[in-house]
Amino acid sequence: MRRKGMLPRELQRWRMRVVMTLVFAGFGVLTARAAYLQGWQDDFLARQGELRIQRVLEIPAHRGMITDRRGEPLAISTPVESVWLNPAEAEASPAQIEALARRLGLAPRGLKSLFADKARSFVYLKRQLPPEAAAAALALGIKGVHATPEYRRYYPAGEVMGQVLGVTGVDDRGLEGLEFAYQDQLAGRPGAQRVARDRLGNVIEVIEQLRPPKHGEDLTLSINLQLQYLAYRELAAAVAEHKARAGALVVLDAHTGEVLAMVSVPSYNPNNRASMSRSGSRNRVVADVFEPGSTMKPFVVAAALESGTVTPETRIDTGPGWLMVGEKRIADVHPKGEIDIGEAIKVSSNVAAARIALDMKSADYWAVLRRAGFGTPPGAGFPGEAAGRLRHYETWRPIEKATMAYGHGLSASLLQLARAYCVFAGDGVLPGLTVMKRDAAVAGERVLSATTARTLRKMMEQVTQEGGTAPRARVMGYRVAGKTGTAHKADKGGYAADKYIASFVGLAPVSAPRLVAAVMIDEPSGDEYYGGQVAAPVFAKVMAGALRFMAIAPDAPLEDLPAPGTVVGEAT
């Protein structure tokens, strides 16, 4: 019996089987495929998936700050953005490109050609933009335009700290000065993290932190910015007044060996690379050497006192004001007759200095100069510290020994000279220099006996008295000691007759010396060129400021300084 509309039973069963077989075969294929993908291809596919959504992003780390000894910022990194383009994925209408060019301040034509260069996948459009400007450029929503955070260095003190700090390059690496010397401490190390991003490129999840960012260390310098400003202003004024080629100045703390101020003129503004020049970027205090001239005389006297060839009472006959050594004539500006060695320092007699040197063993003289740091880099932590030139005593000829007594035939940087004067300030001990803040005095190296150092201090104090070469170096309320130098510049195998380096190195207060300052003015070409006329007034102004800033008690009665009379001239 057949029901209406129904197929015969055999037929039904057959069809049922076919359908079931097909369905199960379908399931079977799917299962096999799934097993293949999950089992054999699993790793490959998972990696491909990750590649599409995961990225390793850099976490920028900023460069350490540099501050002065009181915490005032000298170099700060602030975030900026660099805008870049991936031409391969870029899509922009000509109108968009023009709008972008306007916002970035670029030429539209050049920008168009960058967009057209599909072979490249990375090109900087503009580096180190203020964040707002970069945001404005990104706001156009052009595909392929991105921004990367970077840091830019700013130097609030500008040209006042110019050569001391140096500069960093566009990649945030120090190129010169302390930025270069302390690159390792200052530099930060960017961190890295693995993130998942969605189709639009937004970060949706941090999967793992590969490396935390390490920000750079801050540096606290020994520089006192207040004093640095004062020193820069006074030195620049003196260089301009005397129409000099250049000038340099350094102030040291004789107890701790810290550099309190260090300026060179001409300078440059590190915030504006365009103002950089070869002469402006030289740190003349550490990198330039010169023949120091008469500022070396205290060392020959000290060496002679130490070796016992003279005593403070020894009198020296300077004869007619000149002396023949071999073929060469050593002369003073004025004949001085018979003088004692204090007087020889006070009036800066070349003849007397040469006599003292010639009466002494070369080895003794050389040893004192060597111990005082001449001929070796001062090691304050600057890159390119000059060592100067001090030849071994076995190669000295008598004339060289004589000229070295008044600072010719050897060379030193201003920093070496100032450091060597710390020996007189520190009762015979040479401190180790540093440009980093130090909290306590450090043990130095003994160069002279305390008695000799004190004797020399007393002699050098006379230099600033009436009849000395530097009455203009005096500071109201303080006893000041120092020595002038007016050296002829070495020029083409000889000495230029009318080119000088005027210098003054001094210390204060004499009763308990704390500060040493050295001033050098290169080629003063006005009417005045003696160290006592050109360099000593700068010393006096800067030292007065330094003593006040450091709150050092006066050791002399507060009396108006008598108007200094004529400065006694000197030949070196």
Added chain:
Amino acid sequence: MFRLTLPLAILLAICALAVVTARHQARKLFVELQAQERLGRELDTEWGRLQLEQSTWSMHARIEQIARSQLRMAVPERTSIQVVKASDVEARP
């Protein structure tokens, strides 16, 4: 056997829903974290800018000029300086 199935299925559903909610919460918190980090960076920028601004305003040349011209300040004369030594003070009763 079948008596356990229903509670387990319910438990499974609850767990599945909890995973979804936790995932959603995590995303939301992460978005917030990112916003805070961005804010942190912006404040960092701002701080740097303010520091620079402060050091520009406190330039010694500027302060000296204002002190001298507007406030009529000057380095005291010799007659108006008195040095007080620590030893003098201690000597007095």
